[in-house]
Amino acid sequence: MSALPKVVLFDLDGTLLDSAPDMLATINLMKAARGAAPMALSQLRPHVSKGSRAMISAAFPEWDAQTRDAHVPEFLDIYARESGRHGRPFPGVEDFLQWLEAAGVRWGIVTNKPEGLARDIVRKVGWLDRSEVLIGGDSLAERKPHPLPLLHAVATMxxxxxxxxxxxxxxxxxxxxxxxNMRSAVALWGYRLEGDAPETWGGDVMLQDIADLRAADAWP
Structure with a gap:
């Protein structure tokens, strides 16, 4: 246990939560309102970690950037209603978080999802009182890939x-x-576009499954 870090920070969508089904329900309600055919989960899933604009672009490729951006509030409003109705934590995540806590490791969440939406879904899955910090994409003046959210999280803790x-x-x-200047682990079970090459991102370790981190020597 001596090799375990004192604190683990997690991304949310695609790392702790398989939220793609909630996102799909949101997109398909937008499509239904326009008389368009529904989108398949396999089509949307790679775009989920890229944010609302990327998902809207994938669903409505005929929209230009201005039209897409104008529909972000609609997406967020529908998603607020669908959040937590379809998605679930990835397999093994809850057991792993309990294992971390039993080992005395503190943890928190740093996501680009708007803080209000993140706080709502984290509350629904029962993590709000367990996650020691929750930083959303609109919590600070900068969001990932800027380091400020991570630096603010460790300062808060x-x-x-x-x-x-x-x-x-x-x-x-x-x-x-x-x-x-923080050590990192790439969650390979998450959402990636075809052509993404996570081995080139510069992460310290690559994880096929979150349970891999139960081995103390697996940590960077």
Missing amino acids: GVSVDDCVYVGDDERDIEAARAA
């Missing part, structure tokens, strides 16, 4: 960057960790 590891499934997660 009263630890140093050297005490922490960040786990995320998107290149922005690893960029943010590198910019913060």
Whole structure:
């Protein structure tokens, strides 16, 4: 246990939560309102970690950037209603969080999801009182890949960057960790576009399954 970090910070969507089904329900309600055919989960899933704009672009490729951006509030409003109705934590995540807690390791969440939406879904899955910090994409002046959210999280928890590891499934997660001089782990079970090459992102370790981290020597 001596090799375990004092603190683990996690991305949310695609790392702790398989929220793609909630996102799909949101997109398909937008499509239904326009008389368009529904989108398949396999089509949307790779875009989930890229954010609302990327998902809207994938669902409505005929929209230009201005039209897409104008529909972000609609997406967020529908998602607020669908959040937690379809998605679930990835297999093994809850058991792993309990294992971390039993080992005395503190943990928190740093996501680019708007804080209000993140706080709502984290509450629904029962993590709000267990996650020691929750930083959303609109919590601060910057969001990932800027290092500020990670630096703010460790400052809030009263630890140093050297005490922490960040786990995320998107290149922005690893960029943010590198910019913060924080060790990082790539969650390969998350959401990636075809052609993404996570081995080039500069993460310290690559994880096929979150349970891999039960081995103390698996940590960066």
